[in-house]
Amino acid sequence: MxxxxxxxxxxxxxxxxxxxxxxxxxxxxxxxxxxxxxxxxxxxxxxxxxxxxxxxxxxxxxxTAAGDEAALRVLRRHRLVELFLVEVLGLDWGDVHAEAEVLEHVISDKLLARIDEMLGHPTADPHGAPIPDAQGRMPEHAGASLADAGPGRYQLLQVSEDDGSLLAWLSDHGLRPGTRFDLLDHDRPAGILRLRIDGADGVTSLGTSAAGHLLVQAI
Amino acid sequence: MxxxxxxxxxxxxxxxxxxxxxxxxxxxxxxxxxxxxxxxxxxxxxxxxxxxxxxxxxxxxxxTAAGDEAALRVLRRHRLVELFLVEVLGLDWGDVHAEAEVLEHVISDKLLARIDEMLGHPTADPHGAPIPDAQGRMPEHAGASLADAGPGRYQLLQVSEDDGSLLAWLSDHGLRPGTRFDLLDHDRPAGILRLRIDGADGVTSLGTSAAGHLLVQAI
DNA sequence: GTCAATATTTTGATAAATCAAAATCAGGGA
DNA sequence: TCCCTGATTTTGATTTATCAAAATATTGAC
Missing domain, CATH: 1.10.10.10 (Winged helix-like DNA-binding domain superfamily/Winged helix DNA-binding domain)
Structure with a gap:
């Protein structure tokens, strides 16, 4: 151990x-x-x-293979705990990372199994990050960075950033894993993207730095 | 810290x-x-x-006063976590102690507050042990050991034993904190007590060693 | 191909928690 | 009172994780 x-x-x-x-x-x-x-x-x-x-x-x-397996086991714990804290305890999306960072090392297998069950064996955490299954297999999803995308219709797959502020901002603008939107234009020199987000009013602008943390899939 | x-x-x-x-x-x-x-x-x-x-x-x-305060803070965490694990996650009464033993040291105040709230600010854990309040005040309840009791009617206040087997046995026999029962007789030389438990059929016998862990109140 | 800048490794220490075993103390019985 | 026994304290080491600073290797620039 x-x-x-x-x-x-x-x-x-x-x-x-x-x-x-x-x-x-x-x-x-x-x-x-x-x-x-x-x-x-x-x-x-x-x-x-x-x-x-x-x-x-x-x-x-x-x-090594053994090391990778161990890493995925921890990752699974981390993400299940995060999801649990958000879904069941109602903690803020941005607060859960730090908490999970410590809980992931101390929770028993039995408790983890219970959490997994209670959440319905989820495959993605609140950031949209995939949760390895109990056998340590990682459900890969093919997402590309929004920073590299051209105009078109997309779905947000994942926010790969653990800091709370971006998460909170996105959430406020109706953008969370699963949300669909149109990328209206991408002004590369200026480093600005303009989106029309499903379910939100008007047009939302964001910078390339933020867009770099968003994994999207064309739909 | x-x-x-x-x-x-x-x-x-x-x-x-x-x-x-x-x-x-x-x-x-x-x-x-x-x-x-x-x-x-x-x-x-x-x-x-x-x-x-x-x-x-x-x-x-x-x-010292400071040490006592710190100890009660930990005790509060321990008991709230235990209760949470039983009530919300449905873990076994006997499993939660070990789990709480480690979680009590690592949970954030924010998470603890959420748990407390979700449980409705309880004052006793699954063993019936009192939970110190957020200010570190311990709600004392005056219970006596069942091992010292004579025939009469009682309510079980607390099981002061963290090992799972006694807890499981009691639970199987319908005896848990809050349960009422009649102590029919107490054969001291033999070290055996016979009870009629409310809600359970027939008469239950148990030894003084077990009875020593049960805190009861005459009613 | 030489050198300087950068990355990495070594070395010597430190803090927290622990153990084994030797030294010491305190109290009760003779 | 004296000594023995059992509890406690000391002493000297160990493990894990860490740092600061000195030593060393690699690499890209010229």
């Missing part, structure tokens, strides 16, 4: 790995977890010894 | 203090928490330095 710290390192590496093409730089891991590089190096050696990562000094790390 | 370990020591001392007449022996604390005596001694000095206990070497410890 990995410690909470080890779980956090695995999660961070998973997060940073992206498509898994190339190994994750140790410095990225360190800054993701807000520890000094030396601390991260030490931990990488430890994780390597436990068979959770392949660590090549000065090159980087990647998760 | 005290660590989870510190909170556990405070809780243990509170538990063992009883009426607070005399200081708690260090050995009791050590065995309650399943650590070696030396470890407990070290921690007592630490807690003393933090102003949470009065520690007199070779005599024992007692909680």
């Amino acid at each position: 990995p410690t909470a710290t080890v779980e956090n390192y695995l999660k961070a590496i998973h997060q940073l790995a992206g498509d898994g093409e190339r190994p994750v730089a140790i410095g990225k891991v360190a800054s993701e977890l807000e520890v000094t590089p030396g601390t991260a190096t030490t931990m990488m050696k430890h994780l390597g010894g436990r068979g959770l990562v392949d660590y090549v000094p000065r090159r980087g790390v990647r998760l | 005290p660590t989870a370990t510190v909170e556990n020591y405070l809780k243990a001392i509170h538990q063992l203090a009883g009426d607070g007449e005399r200081p708690v022996a260090i050995g009791k604390v050590a065995s309650e928490l399943e650590v070696t005596p030396g470890t407990a001694t070290t921690m007592m000095k630490h807690l003393g330095g933090r102003g949470l206990v009065d520690y007199v070497p070779r005599r024992g410890v007692r909680l």
Whole structure:
């Protein structure tokens, strides 16, 4: 049974790995977890010894199959807890991340199963992020960044940003995972997109920086 | 902000203090928490330095006002979480203690407040144990041990035992906090009590050892 | 191909919590 | 009163996770 710290390192590496093409730089891991590089190096050696990562000094790390499995287990817990806090306890969309960050490490399997059941075995968390199933399989959905999209009709799949303020803003403007909208135009030089959101009045503008956190699917 | 370990020591001392007449022996604390005596001694000095206990070497410890307040805060969390797990998530009466033991240290105030609200600001947990209020005031109820009771009519106030098996047995026999019953007779030499429980068929027998964990009130 | 800038690793320390085992104390019985 | 027994404290180590700062490697610029 990995410690909470080890779980956090695995999660961070998973997060940073992206498509898994190339190994994750140790410095990225360190800054993701807000520890000094030396601390991260030490931990990488430890994780390597436990068979959770392949660590090549000065090159980087990647998760082994075992490490990836462990990371997905934590991710599943995280997202189920988030969803539970929003759906059942009515906490704010933006508050739940921090809470889940700690609960994910301490909840028993039995309690997790109960939460999963109570939520009806959901496949996405409040941000629209997919929830790995109990076997650790990640339901992949093919979304592209709104920042790269041209005019057309889209559905918002996921908000990949854990900070509360963007979440709150989107929510206020009627934009949440599942919502459909028309991208009217995308002024790339200015970095501004204009949308007509289903169920909302008028036209909403947002910048490329925000749009970069929105995963959408053309419909 | 005290660590989870510190909170556990405070809780243990509170538990063992009883009426607070005399200081708690260090050995009791050590065995309650399943650590070696030396470890407990070290921690007592630490807690003393933090102003949470009065520690007199070779005599024992007692909680200071600050320590008592902290202990009650943890107790409140523990009991609210237990109740939540039973009432809202439908976990077994006997399973929740272990779960609460860890959650009590990590839940945010905001989440706790939400739980409290959702449960309607309850004053007793699933074992019937009183829940300190948000100001740390403990609603005392005057119960006596069933092991000391003579024939008569009683109401079960509290089961002071965290192990699941007794809880499950009682529950199966229709006996839970609030339940009323007649104590038909109490055979002290044999150590057996016979009860007629409201809402249950026939007569239920139980031994003094179990009865010792039941707090009742004559009605 | 050499060098400087940047990233990474090493080294030496620290804090929290713990243990095992040796040393010490306190109180009751002879 | 003296000593033995059992409780407690000390001492010296260990584990996990961390930092600061020195040492080292890599890489892109020239």
